[in-house]
Amino acid sequence: MTAVDARTPDTNPPERTRSTVSHHTRTGTVPWPDDVAAHYRSRGYWEDRTLGELLWEVADARPTQDAVVDGDVRLTYAELTARADAAAGRLRELGLEPDDRLLVQMPNGWEFIVLTLACFRAGVIPVMALPAHRRHELTHLASLSEARAVAVPRVLRDFDHERLAHELAAELPDLEHVLALGEAGELDPRSVPLAEVLAPGEDRASERAAADAMRPDPDSPACFLISGGTTGLPKLITRTHNDYACNLRATSATAGLTERDVYLGTLPASHNFPLACPGVLGTLLVGGRVVMLPSPSPVRAFATIEREGVTIAAAVPAVAQRWIEHQEEVGGTQTRTLRVLQVGGSRLPDEHAAKVEPVLGARLQQVFGMAEGLINTTRLDDPADVIVGTQGRPVHEADEVRILDPFGDDVPDGEPGAIYTRGPYTPRGYYNAPEHNERAFLPGGWYGSGDVVVRRTDGNLIVHGRDKDMVNRGGEKISAEEIEGLMYRLGDIKIAAAVSMPDPVLGERLCVYAVVKPGHRAPTLEDVREVFARAEVAGFKYPDRLEIVDQLPMTKVGKIDKRILREDIADRLQERREENAR
Known part of the structure; x- marks a missing residue:
């Protein structure tokens, strides 16, 4: 084996000392209770085998078969x-x-x-x-x-x-x-x-x-995923070999994935959706072929689908909409091999969902889940009203779901409430975040994602939005708290509130309301973006709109009333559309 040496700079770097407190991951993780873990093992949900063992076993059975394609x-x-x-x-x-x-x-x-x-x-x-x-x-x-x-x-x-x-x-x-x-x-x-x-x-x-x-x-961490983050910067989600293998098995089954399938990976593969639902890892686990693509642009994606005989792909709603529009414009048979298009990351509007199969020729599978665990999908043999109008149901028989009202009481089917869950691939806490875990988890290990859903009597869920302070911009989750903290770097801002505003393509975009300090100049959106650029923030977090106001609405307990702000920006956008239509 050829040795790989760390490169050293030409000049002497400053002396550095590693952290005096170095956490073994077991110190920062929250394990499943022993009796729960024993139950998962007894039922075969946890196989006590590493992802490497499982994937190498598949590889040994088909050594000459193509596993990964990336351009040439x-x-x-x-x-x-x-x-x-x-x-x-x-x-x-x-x-x-x-x-x-x-x-x-x-x-x-x-x-x-x-x-x-x-x-x-x-x-x-x-x-x-x-x-x-x-x-x-x-x-x-x-x-x-x-x-x-x-x-x-x-x-x-x-x-x-x-x-x-x-x-x-x-x-x-x-x-x-x-x-x-x-x-x-x-x-x-x-x-x-x-x-x-x-x-x-x-x-x-x-x-x-x-x-x-x-x-x-097998109970050790296989990887850390990152949370969408509703309270500042992202948290780390510990996914063990045992729980991630369970995740892969369950999502592969509901997608009908076999060794004959060809998966197209166009979304950033470090996201849980394209990585493991079933994604890249699930495809390899069943012996299929993974085709990697750096961009989901329809011209390149369709050419790749045709060349490689792609049978399953994943997209966020904005990408699915672009694919539908492109196919309607150019026609042709480039997507004829595509049997399943998974759509997740945010809710796909029903009118777009209804077009997937007639236009692209692929069965739509709606996917609603979280990197923290629970995945819901529609099934390929579901009736049309389920596939088009719901975001599916849990993929694993051991997934437990509760829908709760603001007082923590279970609501009946048909009533909206906050979703809480636990199961064999839903970790019991974020890594090294005890204070946040106190807020995100209920006693008994129930994780609350912040999504508001309605559960139908057939068990399928309809996503109605979020009860937490997060903007879902085309599948990328943005913490309002993080954005507000960055806004104060302008120096002119007295108070700021970041909220979602509706967008027909991305689902939501980011709007910031701000009150300026007396005697200070009101910043422009360009000023805000310059500050974000200097802070070296990810581009998808840059605000799309800035509203300067005299004051912000407050709730009776003294908090900013973001419900009113979301309604206000929706009204402003509607007024603009009506003006443009006249």
């Missing part, structure tokens, strides 16, 4: 697992030990998959960041996870991720290694080239044996 790169199952085993060894050579965290900010591509599988094998925990994240989010995620390494593209969409990663490594005491996409000659000399980390090995048998010997505990 095609990896068979044997090539995929061989690269991952070699990479697992190289992560160890870098000094990454079991339970160390690696912040993964990678675009969709074969490298993301191989690196993720290598982490599963080595017991290193990937922290699934998004390509859109910037310094603001990455600093928080790296600090919270105590990440020892970060994996990034060199440059993506004109942003220098490699430069930012080295700046973070210089600032954060735990962050030691920057792994970057590219060859050694084109990267910063301090970077570890991912081309070397993910290259084929030299001795397949010994690398396989070494990776087998690294086997982590």
